[in-house]
Amino acid sequence: MPTKVRTFHALHHGREAGDPLVLPGPWDAASARAFADAGFPALATPSAGVAASLGYEDGATPPEEMFAAVARIARAVDVPVSADIEDGYGLPPKELVARVLETGAxxxxxxxxDGATKTLKDPRRHADWLAEVRAEAGDELFxxxxxxxxxxxxxxxxxxxxxxxLYAEAGADCVYPITVPPTRLPLLRAATDVPINVYASVSPSGPVSDLPVAELGRLGANRITFGPGLQRRAQAAVAGIARELYGQGHGW
Known part of the structure; x- marks a missing residue:
């Protein structure tokens, strides 16, 4: 197992209940460097945040541009990077795994x-597909x-x-029940031994998470991510700077 993958695996295990792994979501190379320089041991790109940085709506980023953006992020930092690649863009497992590994993630x-219909996939067929991805990736991809x-x-x-x-049995290293109500976390925690990723919402000007990260950990989360929330908070800050600048210079 390559060193960075081994490191990334290890970060998900052996943690205290109130100390989940917190993975900020960089949307470009500059934000990745900022998070890494702050001391975070790993990063996880958000597809919606990357899409916004490239001028696309969530789910509309061409695969080539998404993979290129992930590659720029992974190249910019020394810490492990995980990539949100949505539903895999319809790529066969062998090609999908190769493309992800080529980015450095x-x-x-x-x-x-399903990215096309925006409906849930059949769970057993999806588990079979995940098993193919697992077989192609071996121990090189989390x-x-x-x-x-x-x-x-x-x-x-x-x-x-x-x-x-089903997904854990198919070989998933982690499961991510996005937007699960915190009250349901203990039930999901009891259902599996694999790490659970929990989404923490971010408001434009308030706390980074509506519920403290430590509390999410005590409820069953092993890993915390923020989706596009950090990118949107940064964009809100930029918008405020722009309004201030425009106000100062109006009438130039």
């Missing part, structure tokens, strides 16, 4: 929403399987539990 998010039931309005936790178990 050591991990990837793979969601179970696979984070996103579970989209809650974000797609399926609030029965039993559906999330089924998918979590």
């Amino acid at each position: 050591v991990g990837c998010n793979l969601e179970d929403t 696979v984070n399987a996103r579970v989209d039931t809650f974000v797609r309005g399926v609030n029965d936790p039993a559906e999330a539990v089924e998918r979590i178990r």
Whole structure:
């Protein structure tokens, strides 16, 4: 197992309940350097944040541009980088794994929403596909399987539990029930031994997370990510600077 992948794996395990792994989401090389310089041991790109930085709506980034953006981010820092590559862009597992590894990333998010129809994929077929990705990747890639039931309005936790178990059995290194209500976390934690990634929301001007990171950890999260929240907070700050500058110079 290559050193960076081994390091990334290790960061997810052996943690105290109130000390989950916090992975900021860089959207370009400059933000990646800022997070790495602050001391974060690894990073996880958000597809929506990268899309915004490239001028696209979420889900509309051409694969070539997404892979190129991830490569720039991975090249800019020495810490491990995981890449959100949405639903894999319809690429066969062998090509998908090769493309991710070419970027320099050591991990990837793979969601179970169909990118074309925006509907949930059949869980067993998706698990079979994840197993193919796992077989192609071997120990060179950390696979984070996103579970989209809650974000797609399926609030029965039993559906999330089924998918979590199937994806873990398929070889996923981590599962990501995005937007799971914190009260449901203990139930999901009890359903699997693999690490659980939890999404923490970020407001433009308030606290980084609505619920303290340590509390999310105590409820069952091993890893915390922020989706496009950090990029949107930075963009809000830029907008404020722009308004201030325009106000000072209006009438030039």
